[in-house]
Amino acid sequence: MMDLHIEEETYMKYYIGIDLGGTNIVAGVVNESYEILAKASVKTNLPRPEEEIAADMAKVSQEAAEKAGLTMADIEWIGVGTPGVANSATGVIEYSNNLGFNNTPMVKYLETALGKPTFIENDANAAAYGEYVAGAAKGAKNAVCITLGTGVGAGIVIDGKIYSGSNFGGAEVGHTVISVDGPQCTCGRKGCFEVYSSATGLVRMTKEALAANPESAMKDEERISARTAFNYMRAGDATAKQVVDDYIKYLAAGITNTINIFQPDILCIGGGVCNEGDPLLVPMKEIVKKEVYTRNSAKNTEIVIAKLGNDAGIIGAAFLGNAHD
Ligand SMILES: [Zn+2]
CATH class of the missing domain: 3.30.420.40 (ATPase, nucleotide binding domain)
Structure with a gap:
């Protein structure tokens, strides 16, 4: 039984979810049991250039991983929920009135900074998906x-x-x-x-x-x-x-x-x-x-x-x- 437990821990997968809001940028490390292990955040401080915001998103992701006792090597991928129209196929935030973004290549920014596959989605869709996988709509x-x-x-x-x-x-x-x-x-x-x-x-x-x-x-x-x-x-x-x-x-x-x-x-x-x-x-x-x-x-x-x-x-x-x- 002991061996089995160790094996489970070895194969536990970790993911980072980022909630990009108009007020705060919050990154959380989540394990495959949908538990948030650590969070890190920074003020969004609008208006700011998109490159700066993306750099802060990468920074809080790394901080959250460190707080969870992990490195980027342990992370499977990064996901971002953002206000506005997020093209999940191209990785571009096409428009966000709230953030002042127009055709912002968010996936490119984050993949370059963190070297991890990255996905984006509208924030309301991401929240709905959270409830679907782990909350009130589970099952x-x-x-x-x-x-x-x-x-x-x-x-x-x-x-x-x-x-x-x-x-x-x-x-x-x-x-x-x-x-x-x-x-x-x-x-x-x-x-x-x-x-x-x-x-x-x-x-x-x-x-x-x-x-x-x-x-x-x-x-x-x-x-x-x-x-x-x-x-x-x-x-x-x-x-x-x-x-x-x-x-x-x-x-x-x-x-x-x-x-x-x-x-x-x-x-x-x-x-x-x-x-x-x-x-x-x-x-x-x-x-x-x-x-x-x-x-x-x-x-x-x-x-x-x-x-x-x-x-x-x-x-x-x-x-x-x-x-x-
Ligand atoms: Zn209306």
Whole structure:
């Protein structure tokens, strides 16, 4: 038995996943059991030339490997999750409004600096893949993961592979329209899923409801946040309850649309608002169950809460070498 154990350790494989964000660059060493062994990070410090950012990504990768007691020789490959359109076939970040990148040859930079095969993917896709391999969507054949944050991000995994469309800009579930005459979205359209179901959307709807109902107890709140409406609903405020009901109605519509298109085994949702738990989830699932096209089928999509939080992006990025054909 002892010998077997040593053999397992000898053959343990290690990967590095990098979460390239607008604020921080985080690299993590992940083993083949999906455990993050060490992390290193540096501020992204935008705006900066792409070469400098790539050099910092290589530096934090080496730091993370050292912290894990490894060298680059022990690492199988590097994966990067980045905002924007990442062409996983050419290794070029074609466009990232957030980072100020245009046709940035990220794979070339990192392969030159670290001498390891490198893969890139959009950050929402990488996070979805993390949940798929090691989190809430583990064991699914097909999964969609939606994150309710500043925007509504999504990643789609079909038969174990990330699906990002023929031009790598797919999976933008957040920019599907729920109401054609709805509020303006940052993407240029009106009434997108994101306009209603992001944390930003919830704050907007809370402010609008308060402006229309100045008697609401929410007037005492110094700063309206995505938690305000839920907190005041629990305290019995009718305006707050209306905001939460509306939020749930829109969220259920976006999720039902997504299920109607993809029929995944698992649809996972993440982001701070999911911490509201049952008061959000129970009525939302109730609406989806009533409205989804396959409501009479024996088996339906399971809606679950994301498990890995910010680590999803690192773990997903670390396994990008398996995420494409
Ligand atoms: Zn939009």
